[in-house]
Amino acid sequence: MDIRVYRPGELTDADRAAWTAAQSQAPLLGSPQLANPFLSPEFTLAVARSRRGVRIAVIREDGEPVAFFPYQRSPAGIGRAVALGVSDCQGLVHRPGFQWDARDLLQACGLSVWEFDHLVEGQKPFESGATGSYASPVIDIEQGYDSYLAVLRAQSPKFTRTTLAKERKLGRDAGEVRYVHDERDPAVLRTLIDWKSAQYRRTGRSDRFSRPWIHQLVEQLFHTRTPAFAGLLSVLYAGGRPVAAHFGLRSERVLACWFPAYDPAYAKFSPGLVLHLRMAEGAAREGMSHLDLGRGAKEYKDSLKTRDLSVSEGWVMRRHPVAVGYRARRAPLRALRNTVTGRPELFEPADRLLKQIGRIRSGR
Template identity: 75%
Template sequence: MEITVHRPGELTAADRGAWTALQAKAHLNGSPHLANPFLAPEFTLAVARVRGNVRVAVVREDGDPAAYFPYQRSRAGVGKAVGLGVSDSQGIVHRPGFTWEARALLRACGLVMYEYDHLAEGQGPFETGTTGRFASPVMDLDQGYDAYLAHLRQQSPKFLRSTLAKGRKLARDLGEVRYVHDERDPGALRTLIAWKSAQYRRTGRSDRFAHTWITGLVHQLFHTRGPSFAGQLSVLYAGGRPVAAHFGPRGERVLACWFPAYDPDFAKYSPGLLLHLRMAEAAAADGIAHLDLGRGQKAYKDSLKTRDITVSEGWVALPHPVALGHRAHRAPVRALRNTVLARPELFTPADRLLKRLGKIRSRYRKE
């Protein structure tokens, strides 16, 4: 086994092609989780354009590429999953039957540890350091949109009837409802970002778009177009104006639901739910196998999903003081957050408090 480390821009066209081919065949090889667009070389390249510490370890066996391991590395040797905090699938992309020893891989990459928060299934050597496993709902479309709707009618009949009725009312009240699956207007992307930032502030959450690298990453992906990967903006219009939008990466078989938002002036019509149904219909027609709604239990995800996949959070580390220090700093915060999220008696009052603080913050911003 030979392991070499590269900056993403140094990868040859052959390596990028081999990486893409591993993803394209993943579902045939019993590893469909490896087809997620967050594991694609294009996502790693986009992160590298806004973060200078991205590296890719290329593993070869008998001269042939066997695996690609993207990560970010601090000067102290702390490794993190690429795009940690915004990436919804992480790990090593590999060919069938490939095995590795986590600590040996860390040493070859000059890392004292590797931290993840959305580790994909089937990453056994990294799972030894898992501190939590979480459900990530998906909408299965491999049998077509009609089959998906049939599932919803059986699983959530009241939800489906109510949502479709709101769509008809939206058309009556505002005018023609039009859906664009792959909107190329940059102005529509700016509108989505403004909605999402306002939502973060309104609900008391940290505004991700206040971080210039995240905004830069979204714009990089918006301009990334290819047959196996693209940054895709989908917009629902009513009466000629946008009422809901979503932006996320799309692979050959998976569309990742990343940044959805809607105009709160039209909240009574549930435009976000209507948008997801339209996205599912168009994605199924494009041959997408499923929409990945992302880690986290929310009412709308429970209504739309067909099943859950599992992602993990944790780290693997060498016996090194830097790794011990990093874990000592990060572990208590993670444990507290996950405890609150997992227990409704804690989450509900915490959520109410955040929203109250968000309203206060928004009021002061207006003044």
């Protein structure tokens, strides 16, 4: 087994094509989790234009690439998943049956530790370092939108009935409802970013779009389009005005949901929920298998989902003092966050406090 590490600009067209082919074939060969667009070469290369230290380890057997491991590396040899904290799916993309030793891989990459927070299932060499697993809800649409809607009516009849009624009321009160699955107008993307930034501030959360690299990353991905990958902006209009929008990533089979937001002036119509139903319909029409709503407990996800995937967080380490020190710093913060978000009696008062801070910030 030969492991070679490349800077993003050094990756050959042949290796990139092999990476894409491995993802394309994964659902047919029993590893559908590897088809997620966050694991695509396009995502890693886009992050590399905004962040330093991005590397790709290409593993070969008999001269042929069999696995690809994207990561970010600090000068001290601390490794993290590419765009950790922003990416919703992480891991090593590989051919079926490929086995690896996590510590040997870290050594070849010059890493003492590799941290992840959305590790996909089936990565046993990395799972040994997982500190917890979490649900990542999905919407299954492989059998078509009508089939999904029938499932939704059976499991959440009141939710489905109410949401569809609100869409009709939106049309009556605000004007004709129109959905664009793949909106190419950059001005609408800017509107979505403004909505999302305001939502972060209003709810007391850290505004991700205040960080220039995330803003730049989203804009780059919006303009990235290949047969196997694209940044997808989906928009719900009413009376010719955008009322809800979502920016996510799509591969051949998966639409990864990422940044949804809506105009608060239309909140009573639940435009975000209407948008997600329209997204499911549009993705089904394009032959996708599911929408990945991403890790995190949210009421709207529970209402829309058909099942859960599982993602893990944690780190794999070599015996190295840098790795030990890094984990000692990071572990208490992760444990505290997960304790609060995983227990309603702690999360609800914390959420109320954040929203109160958000109102103060907004001068409301």
